[in-house]
Amino acid sequence: MRGGSVLPAAFYLEGHVTEIARALLGKCLVTRLNGVKTAGLIVETEAYEGATDRACHAFGRRKTRRNEAMFEEGGRAYVYLCYGLHLMFNVVTNRVGEPDAVLIRAVEPLEGSEAMLARRGMEKIQPPLSSGPGNLAAAMGITRQMDKKPLHGPDLWIEDRGRNVQPDEIASGRRIGVEYAGKDADKPWRFWIKQNPWVSKAKS
DNA sequence: CCTACGATCTGCT
DNA sequence: GCAGATCGTAGGG
Numbered sequence: 001m002r003g004g005s006v007l008p009a010a011f012y013l014e015g016h017v018t019e020i021a022r023a024l025l026g027k028c029l030v031t032r033l034n035g036v037k038t039a040g041l042i043v044e045t046e047a048y049e050g051a052t053d054r055a056c057h058a059f060g061r062r063k064t065r066r067n068e069a070m071f072e073e074g075g076r077a078y079v080y081l082c083y084g085l086h087l088m089f090n091v092v093t094n095r096v097g098e099p100d101a102v103l104i105r106a107v108e109p110l111e112g113s114e115a116m117l118a119r120r121g122m123e124k125i126q127p128p129l130s131s132g133p134g135n136l137a138a139a140m141g142i143t144r145q146m147d148k149k150p151l152h153g154p155d156l157w158i159e160d161r162g163r164n165v166q167p168d169e170i171a172s173g174r175r176i177g178v179e180y181a182g183k184d185a186d187k188p189w190r191f192w193i194k195q196n197p198w199v200s201k202a203k204s
Numbered sequence: 205c206c207t208a209c210g211a212t213c214t215g216c217t
Numbered sequence: 218g219c220a221g222a223t224c225g226t227a228g229g230g
Contacts, residue, residue: 046211048211055211056211057211064226064227065226065227066225066226066227080211080225080226081210081223081224081225081226082210082211082212082225083209083210083212083213083222083223083224084209084210084222084223084224084225085212085213085222085223085224086211086212086213088211088212090211103211105211128213128214132212132213133211133212134212134213135212135213175211176211176212177210177211177212178211180210181211
């Protein structure tokens, strides 16, 4: 399978985090760990804005040891452990000191599905494999060591393989699991590719 | 030091 | 629908 072009640094620096969250749909997340390459098409994202968004770990630009990565220049990973079990993979955006990030919530496997299945202890290629933020991080082999790592390799990067997602293919809605954020929980900052079976199931 | 809880997932009822 | 798994982090004393 041929690779695409690695996203340029400017991709992560220009435009509001919600625009970047939309633009990431259709891009390809790639890891290459011990020679094993896995790649997935990004089909679901959520935007988090540090300055004003109560759902963001860096709300009010408050810096802690955990969220340091968000304060670095856009184009890096922010990886943290959630519920003591699941790693969450985020794409840091914006310039230094503006802690914005996009949570990647689901990918559609494109390459290395054997490795993904092994990492997940699964046998069949079906949506739970890489659908939902914890599941996709496990499938892609995301580790805490990747926190703060630039998204241009050698182990981890995002590339464009020419999948052009049109605006009318994108749906949006409330973010998942941020009820504690008061009225910010109502912001329609979750984005996904319509009809795509790899988009995670919204709980009701 | 101590405690509470979270950007989740799974399996069981 | 709901509880359990499982632990780093934040915040308070």
